[in-house]
Amino acid sequence: MDLARQAQAGDESAFAEIVRRYSPRVFRVASRFFRQRSLVEEAAQEVFLKAYTQLGSFEGRGSIEGWLTRIATNTCLNMLRSAKRRPEFTVSDLSNDEQNWLEQQSGSDGNEQPSVENSVVATDLADRVLSVLSPEDQQALLMIDGEDASIKEVAEATGWSESKVKVRAFRARRKVREAMEKLLGR
Amino acid sequence: MNKHITEILDNTSLANLSENELTEIRAHVVDCASCRKAYEAARMSAAVLKSRTQAVIEPSPFFQTRVMAALREQQAAESVPAMLRLWRSAKAVVATMAVTTAALAVVSFVAPAESTPATDQSASVYSAYSVIMDQPADEQMTYEQVLSTIYEDDDEAR
Numbered sequence: 001m002d003l004a005r006q007a008q009a010g011d012e013s014a015f016a017e018i019v020r021r022y023s024p025r026v027f028r029v030a031s032r033f034f035r036q037r038s039l040v041e042e043a044a045q046e047v048f049l050k051a052y053t054q055l056g057s058f059e060g061r062g063s064i065e066g067w068l069t070r071i072a073t074n075t076c077l078n079m080l081r082s083a084k085r086r087p088e089f090t091v092s093d094l095s096n097d098e099q100n101w102l103e104q105q106s107g108s109d110g111n112e113q114p115s116v117e118n119s120v121v122a123t124d125l126a127d128r129v130l131s132v133l134s135p136e137d138q139q140a141l142l143m144i145d146g147e148d149a150s151i152k153e154v155a156e157a158t159g160w161s162e163s164k165v166k167v168r169a170f171r172a173r174r175k176v177r178e179a180m181e182k183l184l185g186r
Numbered sequence: 187m188n189k190h191i192t193e194i195l196d197n198t199s200l201a202n203l204s205e206n207e208l209t210e211i212r213a214h215v216v217d218c219a220s221c222r223k224a225y226e227a228a229r230m231s232a233a234v235l236k237s238r239t240q241a242v243i244e245p246s247p248f249f250q251t252r253v254m255a256a257l258r259e260q261q262a263a264e265s266v267p268a269m270l271r272l273w274r275s276a277k278a279v280v281a282t283m284a285v286t287t288a289a290l291a292v293v294s295f296v297a298p299a300e301s302t303p304a305t306d307q308s309a310s311v312y313s314a315y316s317v318i319m320d321q322p323a324d325e326q327m328t329y330e331q332v333l334s335t336i337y338e339d340d341d342e343a344r
Contacts, residue, residue: 012254019253023245031242040243041252048253049260105233106226122237129231130238145199145232146239173231174196180227180234 004064008055015055019048022068029072029157032142033080033135035127043079047072062156069157073139080135094183097121098128102184129179137172144169190214191221195228 003021006014023044030043050071058067094102101121130138139158143149144165149157154165191211194203203211215222 012257015257016250016254019250023249023253027245028242032239035241035243037243041246041249044245044249045253045256049256052257102230105230119237119240122234123241126234126238129234142235142239145201146235148199148201170196173199173228174192176231176235177192177195177224177227180231181223184227184230185223 004055004058004060007052008058015052018051018064022065023048025065026068026072029069030076032139032146033076035123039079043072043076046079047075050075066156070159073157074159077135077139095121095124098125101125106184125183129176129183132175132179133172137168137175140165140168141172141176145173190218192224195224200228200232 003014003018007018026044026047027040030040030047034040034043047068051068054071058064098121101118102125104118130141133141136158140154143154143157144151151162151165151169154160154169155162158165160168191214194207194211211221211225215225
């Protein structure tokens, strides 16, 4: 709170400290939306530039982290909306690694720690099935099913109502499951 | 146990299913092939989503410096439009002042030259002098006559 007040008064070193302290959080949010480092950094920088110009609107009711999380979420959503449309979901071009990963998973109980290589394959698969969703639905699903966030936490981070978050998550979960069924059934 | 379980699967994340719900799902998928496939897909989806959220990129050590440099650049870029805005708001006043100055210049230097014959001061002075001193020859007065005329008027006034 003190840092925010100092930064509001024009103290640049206080704002630099805010950047240092909260950039891991902002990077975490941006990493949900983008996988390329350059895009994550671009988004994070945009977040802090916006935060600086909107410092006057931070009233100190919530935490700086929560305030920055919301700016980060909205900034990333806007970047995704303005980006070119993703290629449509297809099941015809699964790589051998992806196919192997799916076969391994279907035989396991899901509690084993994946290797780094397997994580990359799983992340690729995630992006493939997530491509059927709007950026907003992706956000809701990744937070709830990926990060175990509560409905309330997602509502706070996005500014949506809790019922809207529930609807988005339900719809996203069903679409992703159906996309995965297609992948498994090919 | 005949009710399909896809609604339960879509309603909440697998990690948040209650024991009762899990029991219901497991019992149902034994005999229902389509729900078995749906449950399998839900498990795969949950696994890939977990992996996706673990792929977090950390900020580089130079990130803070980069942001602060970008901030200064932004402030410098914003200061130019600010000057432009100031100029735009002052433009009307400056234009009015310029027009007024030009009008005054025209009145002071151009108009008097054109109206010289009508407002020639030396001509007026000459005319006043001529009223007294340069009358036609037959009506010309001497200096003494002028003085006595003046004093006569004064005496009459008294």
